[in-house]
Amino acid sequence: MENVVNINFLGGAGVVTGSKFLLETSEKNILIDCGMFQGLKELRELNWIDLPIDVKNIDVVLLTHGHLDHVGYLPRLLKQGFNGKIIGTAPTLAIAEIILKDSAKIQEEDAQRANKENYTKHRPALPFYTMLEAEKTIGLFQVEMIDTWFTLSKNISYRFQYNGHIIGATYIELDINGKRFVFSGDIGRQNDYLLDDPKKPEWADFLFIESTYGNKLHKEEDIEEILSQLIKETILKRGNLIIPSFAVERLQTLIYILWKLYKSNKIPNIPIFIDSPMGNKVLEVFQRFPKWHKLSVSDYKAMCNHVTILESYKETWETIDNKKSKIIIAGSGMVTGGRVLTYLQQLIDEASSTVLLVGYQAEGTRGRQLQDGAHEIKFFGKYYPVKATIKSIESLSAHADQMDLLNWMSNIKNIPKNVFLIHGEPPALDAFRIKIKDTYQWNVTIPKLSDIQKLMV
The missing domain is CATH 3.60.15.10 (Ribonuclease Z/Hydroxyacylglutathione hydrolase-like)
Incomplete structure (x- = not known):
């Protein structure tokens, strides 16, 4: 039966x-x-x-x-x-x-x-x-x-x-x-x-x-070349490169690529701030389960030492107030919440800022609005004009x-x-x-x- x-x-x-x-x-x-x-x-x-x-x-x-x-x-x-x-x-x-x-x-x-x-x-x-x-x-x-x-x-x-x-x-x-x-x-x-x-x-x-x-089909993109160019342009503009990132996998991949670029002399030693409490914890998961990924223990330690991991909201504001060119990687990847909203609230109306979207942006998210060329974006109950340059890398998906x-x-x-x-x-x-x-x-x-x-x- x-x-x-x-x-x-x-x-x-x-x-x-x-x-x-x-x-x-x-x-x-x-x-x-x-x-x-x-x-x-x-x-x-x-x-x-x-x-x-x-x-x-x-x-x-x-x-x-x-x-x-x-x-x-x-x-x-x-x-x-x-x-x-x-x-x-x-x-x-x-x-x-x-x-x-x-x-x-x-x-x-x-x-x-x-x-x-x-x-x-x-x-x-x-x-x-x-x-x-x-x-x-x-x-x-x-x-x-x-x-x-x-x-x-x-x-x-x-x-x-x-x-x-x-x-x-x-x-x-x-x-x-x-x-x-x-x-x-x-x-x-x-x-x-x-x-x-x-x-x-x-x-x-x-x-x-x-x-x-x-x-x-994912675009055939030279991710390392695109990132190198954006970082050089950011330094020339004396601005900030803000990367809204998913805390799981994407953030760790970005840290690895940026470390690799620096190690091979493709980018200068620009400060890199990681502002994702959840992303920090996921980094620890990589440490706990080495058999689940390709990174060696020494590479893992080196890439973590290459970035500044922010712990508190106070450090978020200190990073915003820091006028030097820098890279900020913060959650969330589709700009739906998290620390990245604080950075965008302060910096998205500056022409010297660049926002780099590095993954799938679902319909109805702020990330999709930015990707589609929105002239303003709403969060915390207010609208903010978008004067920053918006870029996307699709092939990191x-x-x-x-x-x-x-x-x-x-x-x-x-x-x-x-x-x-x-x-x-x-x-x-x-x-x-x-x-x-x-x-x-x-x-x-x-x-x-x-x-x-x-x-x-």
């Missing part, structure tokens, strides 16, 4: 963020990832709505990696009644802990500021979750190894497989009644500065694959592009019953659907948010 697996697409369907995929089976209910929606206001508002399922019935959460759009909803899941295990690799759970605590702190501070300065529609403004709720969530974390099958129930087992992208990231394979479900999570790139190449799945009856860059994604699927020996395209905006999803059909002749589905797919196993 065939069994049914219901797949609930609770996030990451038709959009890039909010990753949540619930598998309901006769034995266990498994949630793959539990992320927050980011970007457009109508997406962010979905975060505040309880999930349309009985959360108490979820037995376990398996995490592909630690980014906010894959783990940031976990405290709300607990609030709705979840009390099972949250399982991931050791670096993934280390990153998730950092991100959840940082997110809770920012939300508490933002709510406090909104109430104090009275620029909230809500009376009072409330944090999405508190530090206490984040810590309660972390108490449910359970570490598992990669490359090892673990049994969940009589007919269900799972394993994590190395996937590049960020430290600790994996794709997840689930065997349910002898059928293989593969959830790609976010797939990394070949020849990454810090990480090994992703492993490739070899069998998939049902494949759930990210499509963030399903319609694009930690996401596989279309060619990488097709290559990642190339070792699958069978013909999947269905390929579900997730984590993409509509143009990327549709272009990738056509490309997979042309390349592999596989059956492809593009699920919508809140869709339920009934699969026979």
Whole structure:
């Protein structure tokens, strides 16, 4: 007798963020990832709505990696009644802990500021979750190894497989009644500065694959040459180079590249300030898990010694007041919050400033507005004119592009019953659907948010 697996697409369907995929089976209910929606206001508002399922019935959460759009909803899941295990690799759970605590702190501070300065529609403004709720969530974390099958129930087992992208990231394979479900999570790139190449799945009856860059190839850019030129121009203008950066992977990659450029005499010894409390903690994760990245102990120490890591908000203001040309790397990568807002508030209206965007900018974020040429930008309840030069480097993205994604699927020996395209905006999803059909002749589905797919196993 065939069994049914219901797949609930609770996030990451038709959009890039909010990753949540619930598998309901006769034995266990498994949630793959539990992320927050980011970007457009109508997406962010979905975060505040309880999930349309009985959360108490979820037995376990398996995490592909630690980014906010894959783990940031976990405290709300607990609030709705979840009390099972949250399982991931050791670096993934280390990153998730950092991100959840940082997110809770920012939300508490933002709510406090909104109430104090009275620029909230809500009376009072409330944090999405508190530090206490984040810590309660972390108490449910359970570490598992990669490359090892673990049994969940009589007919269900799972394993994590190395996937590049960020430290600790994996794709997840689930065997349910002898059928293989593969959830790609976010797939990394070949020849990454810090990480090994992703492993490739070899069998998939049902494949759930990210499509963030399903319609694009990353630009062939000489990143080191672009950075060298921007730094020289910044010094000539006597200005500041501000790099809003994701705290996980991107920040560490930038530190490594800048150290490498200095070491090879391609840039002068310009001061480099790292203002990302979360990024500093992620640097420590690299130190704790040396087998998960390419850096030698000596290179890691040298690149950290080459930069000034800021600890306090007082140092943020001292850095702004420092009139020397400098590089400032601060969170967040899409300019949605964090310390970078303070720098932009003070420096974005100066023609001598350059803002360098170094990753994917989701629709509805300030980063996307800047990338699209906005003449003004709003934060802390006010508008600020954009007089700084805005530049972008696309090829530093930690996401596989279309060619990488097709290559990642190339070792699958069978013909999947269905390929579900997730984590993409509509143009990327549709272009990738056509490309997979042309390349592999596989059956492809593009699920919508809140869709339920009934699969026979």
